Amino acid sequence: MTTKTLLASAALALGLATGAIAQDTTTVGFVYVGPIGDGGWTYEHNKGRLAVEEHFGDAVETVFVESVPEGPDAERVMTQMALQGADLIFTTSFGYMDATINVAAQFPDVKFEHATGYKRADNVSTYSARFYEGRAVQGHIAGQMTESNIIGYIASYPIPEVIRGINAAYLHAKEVNPDVEFRIIWAYTWFDPAKEAEAANVLIEQGADVILQHTDSTAPQAAAQAAGNVVTFGQASDMAEFAPFPRVSSIIDDWAPYYIARTQAVIDGTWESMDTWDGIGPGMVGIGEITDAVPADVKASAEDLIERLRTGEYHAFTGPINRQDGSVWLADGEVADDGTLAGMNFYVEGITAEIPQ
Secondary structure: OOHHHOOHHHHHHHOOOOOOOOOOOEEEEEEOOOOOOOOOHHHHHHHHHHHHHHHHHHHEEEEEEOOOOOOHHHHHHHHHHHHOOOOEEEEOOHHHHHHHHHHHHHOOOOEEEEEOOOOOEOOEEEEEEOHHHHHHHHHHHHHHHOOOOEEEEEEOOOOHHHHHHHHHHHHHHHHHOOOOEEEEEEOOOOOOHHHHHHHHHHHHHOOOOEEEEOOOOOHHHHHHHHHOOOEEEEOOOOOHHHOOOOEEEEEEEOOHHHHHHHHHHHHHOOOOOOEEEEOOOOOOEEEOOOOOOOOHHHHHHHHHHHHHHHHOOOOOOEOOEEEOOOOEEEOOOOEOOHHHHHOOOOOEOOOOOOOOO
16 A cells, blocks of 8 residues: 555545554654645655655654545544554645644644644644745746736635735835736635646736746646746746746745654654744745746846845835735835734735635
8 A cells, every 4th residue: 555545535444654653663644735746835745754754764654645635534634643643743734724723632642733824732833934935036037027017826725825925926026027917816726737727828818928826736837838938937846847948946845854853853752832934044945946048137136135035134025015905014114024924814005906705
């Protein structure tokens, strides 16, 4: 039996990764919202799992289930992992939040780590990356590469993480190109190649010559490649198979150091509930190679922006910034606080679309 073929609906009947869990090792479980595939969100979380295996060797065993829907199946899969002896469980999607809290309450001796959420408990930590820093870099490049002044954005779900990314990309595109316009399509999926390709093609038909995505398949890259003159950026993983064009750079999620550190804390008995939100500086957010398809001066200015974000000299949400309705959000020089960013539910001024309810 191999875990790569397990779906959530079969998890209870067939068991989890790697068969029976050995009792003399630390067992770490991973619940994935999509298939591992060859790129994207789940692919990078799985790279982190593999890094845990490599780092700890026989001292740690990992188990995982992929393509677990954000609903009752998630709670069943987490329960099964805990019952089979997992010491630490990473639940890697926002929609797993309530399921994580519910299952953690039933298994107080098991440690849980929930990605991108905000609900914690004595045995539940939360962690995320400041993806909006990478979106700022993408917007900076996109605003200077578009010729139509129309940038398309394929969004997944209207949650703060996605809204933050749209705002960061727009602000930095607008900064370098006052004429830029964003067209946003909500796909209501994290991973669905057919839906993502359809969204990309619609945006291209609407005149977009740059497409950003907060969905995880490479289908938008392929659609842009077929169109021939559309710029794209890798999402969550490098997607370098589409470089040097249409993919001209990427946001790369690097979970490995965090997964190793939190596993070590469980082994050492020092694990505590905490919230982690790291960005380019600590390396949780990486920026993939900016290819030579990007003009040299644009590449140089993007690299300067990356460095300023890395050192903390610059924050991606620095005023003056107004809300979409024209009211002041941040005064000149004022920096957004993490609380507002974590719950962001508004667009910035200049975006004409509406956030779905």
